[in-house]
Amino acid sequence: MDNAMFCYQCEQTAGGKGCTKMGICTKDPNVAKMQDVLIFLLKGLGYYATKLIEDGQVIPRELGEFCTECVFATLTNVNFAPERFVEYIKKTNYYKKDLMNKASTSDAPEGADYIAPETKEEILSIPNMKNLGVMDDEDLDMDIRSLRELLIYGIKGMGAYFHHAYVLGKYDAEIANFMFKALSSTLDRDLTVEDYFNLNMELGKTNFKCMELLDAANTGAFGDPEPTEMLITKKKGPFIVVSGHDLNDLGDLLEQTEGKGINIYTHGEMLPCNAYPGLKKYKHLIGNFGGAWQDQQKEFDNLPGAILMTSNCLMKPRKSYKDRLFTSSIVGWPDVTHIPTVDGHKDFTPVIEKALKLEGFTADEPEKRIPMGFARNAVLSNADTIVNAVKEGKIRHFFLIGGCDGARPGRNYYTEFAEKTPKDTIILTLACGKYRFNKLDLGSIGPFPRILDVGQCNDAYSAIKIALALSEAFECDVNDLPLSYIITWYEQKAVVVLLTMLYLGLKDIYLGPTLPAFITPNILQVLVDKFNLQSISTPDHDLQTILG
The missing domain is CATH 3.40.50.2030 (Rossmann fold)
Incomplete structure (x- = not known):
């Protein structure tokens, strides 16, 4: 079933105005609709969570982490898998019903108590309603809409950082509580331009705290980055390219590949990992492969190694490497093998086996290194x-x-x-x-x-x-x-x-x-x-x- 879409959350949006038929990121209208439904549900969940917080109750960490994962999943170039969004929607319904039963309120804003259907077909058949999609509230002042979406997109960005922090054991309830408050505020029809501007500034303040938390998580787990001469050329042998942003996944993979004769390369935003003492102690983390995320289709084409995507930025995989691409954590693509978390552990055996089977690069390139690792x-x-x-x-x-x-x-x-x-x-x-x-x-x-x-x-x-x-x-x-x-x-x-x-x-x-x-x-x-x-x-x- 096809749905109309409207998305302008990233810089590449069609014509500089908005994607309406297919996302430039290759997000299709059905996934776009499911993401809109999920965000709409989270606004209501945020409302009831905020009510409980105002009544002095503590929102469980489990719910803060789940809400964070949901907003992160809707960030550009992260998750394109419809079945994953069906599961997010089902679970959001479950959490929202629980909060609604606990919160004492009779003046909930329109849409706060909405519970979505739980099959793909029914979700895609949901009619438009106020606040469902970006443009579904036609009467909304355009400046209010602008600041509302700025707030929502900022929450998605902070969600990425918060997620990376809490998988390394760092969590702050104040960050989660502000996320609930901000999502809830987007249902409030009485907020002014000044109200929304102030909320965006409060988000900036909260995100500074979130980045500080993530910095403590990364350095606490792997030490402070140190100046390093990093290899940017290829070495002979089997290998795995690790892309995304998640230091925790890289650390687990390095531990599981130690002694197996597999070289590990970072890619994209994982490049700085080569400067962390707790990661570069693994001698098979040998350097960085390729360039920025938008070059991956060309760089991964017929690559004789395995590829692990740990977070954004994922592009539509070509057939020439789709069989050797694996996703982890928040990332998803239809018909691409996903490495799940089971009892707090990820087993990267399928990635390792694929790397060994492909055998890797056949010769060393002339060595070249560049300096990096100049953190604060x-x-x-x-x-x-x-x-x-x-x-x-x-x-x-x-x-x-x-x-x-x-x-x-x-x-x-x-x-x-x-x-x-x-x-x-x-x-x-x-x-x-x-x-x-x-x-x-x-x-x-x-x-x-x-x-x-x-x-x-x-x-x-x-x-x-x-x-x-x-x-x-x-x-x-x-x-x-x-x-x-x-x-x-x-x-x-x-x-x-x-x-x-x-x-x-x-x-x-x-x-x-x-x-x-x-x-x-x-x-x-x-x-x-x-x-x-x-x-x-x-x-x-x-x-x-x-x-x-």
Whole structure:
């Protein structure tokens, strides 16, 4: 059964307006409908959970984790498997009924008590209703809709970070409680533009706490990242390529493959894992394969090894490698083998067996390495050296160039910008946007390579902590530092990181390659007036504006 769809949650949305027939990400209308139904159910679940919290009751961690998993599953390029969404919808019904029985309320907003049917066919037959899909409430003020969707997309992004934290044992009920509150608020017809703006700022605040939690989870489990010369060329032998963001899955896989003669390569946003002591202690974690997520169809084509996707970003697999692709955790694709969690454990035997059967690369490539692993501890342990280099004129300016990469034309801007930065400037980079320039040799300033790889997108926390520490060292406001933010966005994690930066009062952020379709002109003007948020233009023009 086919359904109409409307989705504009990511940067690649059709025509810069919205996907209405098929997602550019290849999400089909049926999966889009099921995701809309799931989010609609979660809004009501959030309402009843919030009521119970207001009455002094504690929401079980189990429910916070489940709600987080659901919002994460609807993030761009994560889960395309209809049967997984049927199960999410069934379980959401179960939890919501339980909360409704416990909460004492007679004034629930329209739609809060909705219980969905539980077969694929019936779910896809659900008629449109207010708040079901993005555009299903035709009378809603367009600026309210803009800020409502900004809030929802930010919740999806934070959900990804919260999920990665709690699988490593770190959980914070305040983060979950805000998620319930934010979802509930989107059913409230009386909220104003100012109300929604304030909720988005509160989300930015909460996400900063969430990124701090994830940082503690990653470093607590695997140690603080340290500067590392990472291999980016191929080695002979069987191998597994690990993509996504989940350090926990990589750690388990490394343990299960030790001594089996299988090389492990990171891919995409997993690249920073090569700098964690608790991961790189495994000698068969040998380096990074390929580039950013949008190149995977080309890079994985007939790849003679196994591929494990641990989170976003998954593209439609080609037949030439679909048989050697495996998903884990939140990720799903129809007819692709999924590695489930059973009693808290994942058995990666099918991935290992496939890697051994395929036999891998037949020869070593000439070795090439690049520097990485410059998270906040690695940088701030040299804070005095950095401060002195600035005072002595050896470092004129810092640029944070990073974020989500993508396939849209215009992203060569970030390569050109990096290439054109003066030799007395330092580039901090994070997320997969780094692949636009991380293999360039731009030289060094003293002990520092000019490109400092801070880590994954969630390591914006590390970059922000570096900026705040430098502002203390220079005894100035963070916006008075010789530091500029050149951000590339693609999906909802970039959305919530931007909200965190705005909450912290960071100004003069350059955003590209395009502005979000869900931001109306009026809301954009507020962001420009309040934070001087700017759209990128050309590298030459923007560098001239920044450096004078």
